[in-house]
Amino acid sequence: MPPGADQSTAHGLATLIGPVPGLPGPLYAGLARRIRDLVASGSLPVGHRLPAERELAAACDVSRVTVASAYRVLRDEGFASTRHGSGTVTELPEAVSRWGPPSSSPGVLDLAHAAPEAAPQLAAAYAEALTALPAHLSEHGYAPNGLPQLRAAIADRFTARGLPTEPDQVVVTAGVGDATATVLETLLQPGDRVLVEHPTYPGVLGMVSAAGGRCTPVPVDPADPDGLIRAARLAARQSSPRLAFVIPDFSNPTGARLSATGRRRLAATLWQQGVLTVVDEVAAELHLDGAGLPPFAAGLPDAATVTVGGLSKAVWGGLRVGWLRTDAALAAQLGATLVRRQLSVGMLDQLAATVLFGQFDAVLDQRRAQLRERRDALVSAIGGLLPDWEVSSPAGGLSVWCRLPAGISSAALAAAAAPLGLLLAEGRAFGTGHAFDDHLRLPFTRPADELRRAVEVLARVQAGLRSGAVIGAPARPLAVV
Known part of the structure; x- marks a missing residue:
């Protein structure tokens, strides 16, 4: 945001928009396009009240008809709505998926x-898992919340990274996406706002929409990832989100990484605003230069975050083993949602994952x-x-x-x-x-x-x-x- 651009005023928004007469096309269309881009990028928070037509017209040096027409275009496109007593308020249209499933076609x-x-190491891990499988064949084959030995291995990994964890704080899922979807399905009510980094992983946009939530984008600048803190604080105040979804380590797609100080500040900011943070750690240990950083959740109450992770990137996408980690009571609640949907992750996969944790380094x-x-x-x-x-x-x-x-x-x-x-x-x-x-x-x-x-x-x-x-x-x- 330009220095001194207070978006809560007509003058501040006009500063963000820039000279309207210089925009291509009809003035109203150019003005609508510029405001739309500010909302889509997260520079103008969702739920922000736009200035009155007369005020913005004066600030932008255009006619009131131009502003009224621009606001109409924004409403038609789903980037604004009129609320009784609040005037014209910024919105985001429903997400449109432009990301299909992986291809296995020859020549692609x-x-x-x-x-x-x-x-x-994967094939040998499955071979070892097969030798352990007979011990479980006389049982029913279900492991709600995960095999005890796998939950203990995941908890030990968190503890070794600086986040003390007990097995009852861990729920095993069928991948990272399954863990994220479980959190959203359990905790979101229709219309709830979710802060998301912008850009972010496409899957989470679709999952929020499927759970009835609405995404509030927060800009991520790879050159200044800690700038996310300022934007998140503003968005949290203005849109009252229920959840935030963050990728603090090597954000997908930007590769941005929050510093140790930055993650502590962002975690504290969201917690103080009453926002539960879903932390995606799928790439947290894939640091290629330098060393690992403390987990985002370190130093916070366990109930402040749900950390999701999995083996799809470090080991293989075909090994459908992921997890979530949070406060034990919330973990039990999330586990109950998972059990209603699928009872258990496959036994052989969990046994193989347990073997792999023994050689994970x-x-x-x-x-x-x-x-x-x-x-x-x-x-x-x-x-x-x-x-x-x-x-x-x-x-x-x-x-x-x-x-x-x-x-x-x-x-x-x-x-x-x-x-x-x-x-x-x-x-x-x-x-x-x-x-x-x-x-x-x-x-x-x-x-x-x-x-x-x-x-x-x-x-x-x-x-x-x-x-x-x-x-x-x-x-x-x-x-x-």
Whole structure:
């Protein structure tokens, strides 16, 4: 936000909007588009009362009819509503999914999903799990809330990372998404607000909507991740959210990481505002440069957060084992929701996960080394073949967040790359409204040679889009996923 721009006043909002006469198209359309972009990016919080038409018209030096028409467009598009006694208030339209399921089609390189291949220890872990399985075959085969030995292993991992945890604070789920959906299903009421980082993981946007909630975006700047604190404090005051969903370590898709001080301040801010924080730690231990940081929940009351995590990124997406960690009483409540839905996670998967926790440091060391090599290869290839793309090397996680050059749309890139065997997720999948079409997430979860060839395809596609030429078939098929 520009210095001195108090968005609660007509003058402050006019400062954020900028000169209206300089906007393209009809004045009312340009004004509506600018306000819409401020709401979609999170720069203007959801639930914010817009100035009266006459006041904003004077501040922007346009007619009242222009402002009235702009407000009408915003209401028609779902970015504003009229509330009795509150005037025109900012809103967000229902999320539209632009992110499909992973592809396993021959000849397709799937870079729409950040999903590495299985860790080398996985097959042996299943073999060992099979030897342990007969001891359970005389029982019913269900383990509500998770096998005791697996819950103890997860609790021990939290404790070793600086967050003392008992097994009864842990519930085992069928992956991180299952854990997140369980929290939302249990705790959200229709219409409840959820603070989300912006951009964020596409899955959570859909899950909030499915649970009847409404997302309130909070901007994330990879260059200043601790700036999230200021924006979250303002959004919490103005929209009274029930929950917040944060990825403090290597946020998906930006790769931003909150500092140790930043996470303490954000955690305390949300707790003081009465907001329960759902903390996604799926990439927390995938630090590629430097060391790990304390868990977000460290130092807070256990009931202040629900931390979700899983083995999909460190081990394999096909191993559907995740977890949630919180206060024991809340864990029991969340576990009851899970039991109503699916009774138990598969026994063999849980036994294999227990084996893997016994060698988890070795698993992580190998995965980090692999991802570090692939990250460097991808960043180097982008720098060599797409020098007009803005990209920085993240200190961890699984992907880079690229700012595209002017005039290049991620939706157009994704559409043109698909016939060439390259599957991409357009930038808008990671945001609300119309945001982030000028960005593209590229995971570095495939081998280096596949990543280099993917960048070659992107360079060809971009050149074709700029020239208006039709993109032809690839010179050679891309690797099978």
